[in-house]
Amino acid sequence: MAFVMTHWRAILLIYAIIGGLIFLGVLLFFAWAAYTDDEAEYFENYYYPNHNKDRILISASLGLFIGVPCGLLWPFIPLLLFGVWIFTIVTEKFPRLMGHLADDTEGSDDNDE
Numbered sequence: 001m002a003f004v005m006t007h008w009r010a011i012l013l014i015y016a017i018i019g020g021l022i023f024l025g026v027l028l029f030f031a032w033a034a035y036t037d038d039e040a041e042y043f044e045n046y047y048y049p050n051h052n053k054d055r056i057l058i059s060a061s062l063g064l065f066i067g068v069p070c071g072l073l074w075p076f077i078p079l080l081l082f083g084v085w086i087f088t089i090v091t092e093k094f095p096r097l098m099g100h101l102a103d104d105t106e107g108s109d110d111n112d113e
Contacts (some may be wrong), residue, residue, distance in 0.1 A: 022071050022074045023067045023071030024067075026071070027067050029063070030062055030066075031059060031060070034060075
């Protein structure tokens, strides 16, 4: 505990730098996703010349909405992914325990549970 108390500024600086990098990464991902669909944009401009250009605004707001929590809570994202991975393993191994969440019963008629 003494290490944390003596080096709290360095720890806070590292946390802020990594959080800022993750925030910028999420924003850049959403900006990339907004600009990658050039063929669809060509057809939209051809068939609907007066359509609204809100795609960039939606992408930026979604990036901010997702990027801020990811930037603040970045140490917990690997824990969340690990928890989801363990959850899928448990649902595949013990289907009755999890209420048959891993079963794909949409196409079968003989399962009436």
